[in-house]
Structures are given as structure tokens and as C-alpha cells.
Amino acid sequence: MDYRILVVEDEPDINNLLARILREEDYKVLQAFSGTEAQMATEREMPDLILLDLMLPGMSGEEFLRNLREHQSSPVPVIVISAKGLLEDKVSLLKMGADDYITKPFEPEEVAARVQANLRRWGKEPEAEKPLTYKNLKLSPGARKVTLKGKVLALTGHEFDILYLLMKNPEKVYSRELLYEQVWHGGYYGENNTVNVHVSNIRKKIKEEDPGEEYIQTVYGIGFKLP
Secondary structure, eight states: OOOEEEEEOSSHHHHHHHHHHHHHTTOEEEEESSHHHHHHHHHHOOOSEEEEOSOOSSSOHHHHHHHHHHTSOOOOOEEEEESOOOHHHHHHHHHHTOOEEEESSOOHHHHHHHHHHHHHHTTOSOOOOOOEEETTEEEETTTTEEEETTEEOOOOHHHHHHHHHHHHSTTOOEEHHHHHHHHHOSOOOSSOOHHHHHHHHHHHHHHHHOTTOOOOEEETTTEEEOO
16 A cells, blocks of 8 residues: 655755655655645645644644644644754644654654654554465565565566566456556556566566576466466
8 A cells, every 4th residue: 555645844855855765665755845735735635644844834833733633633643843852842742733753853764663653553554464475486565575486586666566466466367557557656558568578577587597487477468467
């Protein structure tokens, strides 16, 4: 599942840094640069978690948080990120409805860990998926690692996602359109050869280690499945 994190920070460099930290953890990131923009974003679609700066143009972070809790009645986890480090500031914000507090300057590892912890606390972070196996392949979803005969298979992110879908539903035939939409999260326009190229690359990498077995079958006119 793609978890959507809203980053509310008026300083572009910090906003983009936070977005990069979260994307590296495979979260989908929404960015807002003012309290008003953040409120509009939550009214359109509520994210799974919010990282909130306090010193914002127009509507302050405190006002945004108060509106979120009192008027929108949303329980979405909110982690405040602020240079205000005094205990009374933290206590006040926690009483106002914040779930956690990170003091600037922050370390990327702390941001990632607190986001994960808050998602888990709110029941949004799923239990680690069990490894999937097929013939001599073993795929670990949480670690995003694939081994073949015990040797790590060097796959790109998109190659991993394609193989994960096929192994998760071994009886299902995936059309090129469906693979493209689920892996690249975009519309498929027919002329794009991207899926074929990635499947071909996966086959080559597998064949180098296990030439005697077939792992991905082409269903002509439809798409791909495990044989």
C-alpha cells in the first residue's frame, strides 16, 4: 500500500529534503508550503500522516492543527517539526492534538523512524509481509530483496515491483496495461514498450543464475504470468 505523507513547510529546501527522505522510504509525498495550502490539501483528500512546521505564512501551524482536530475532526497522525525546542512548547502542541515532535535541525533517520512508528501506532503500518517463494526464487517484500538459489538478484525498483506482483498472484495473468498502471502508477498508452523491456531484463538476470527453469511465461495477446 502507498502511504501518503503531507509535508507542510514553507522553506523549499527543508520541504524538499523531507520529501526526499520520505520517498526513499517508499512513501508517496504531498507538499504544501503554507497552512492555507495544507488545509486545501486535507479537504481534497486526507493523507495518512502529516509533517507540520509551525512558522508558516498566512495560517500558522498551530491554527492548521487546531482546525484539523476541531473542525475537520480528523485523527490523522501529525508530527510537528519545529525549531522551538522548549518543553512547554512541546507539551502545548501535544495537548493541542499533535502526536509527536521533532526539533530542528533533524537527522533523516529520526524522521523516517518517527513516521514509521506513528503509522504503526495508528494501525496504518501493516505487519511485515511474509517472504514469497517460487521454484528457486525467494522475495522479501519488506527488505525489497530477491534471492535465487541463495544468491541476491540485483533488480531495479521497477523490476522488483513487477516480479513481486507476479509472485504474489501466481495464477493471475497480468496484462501489460495493468503492470504499467500498478508499477508506474500512470496511464498506459499502448505504444510504450517499457513493460516488455523490464520483463526481458528480469528473465535475463534469472537465466544467468538458473538457466534450466522458466520463471515468467508470456501469454500471447494478453501479458505475463508465472508458468
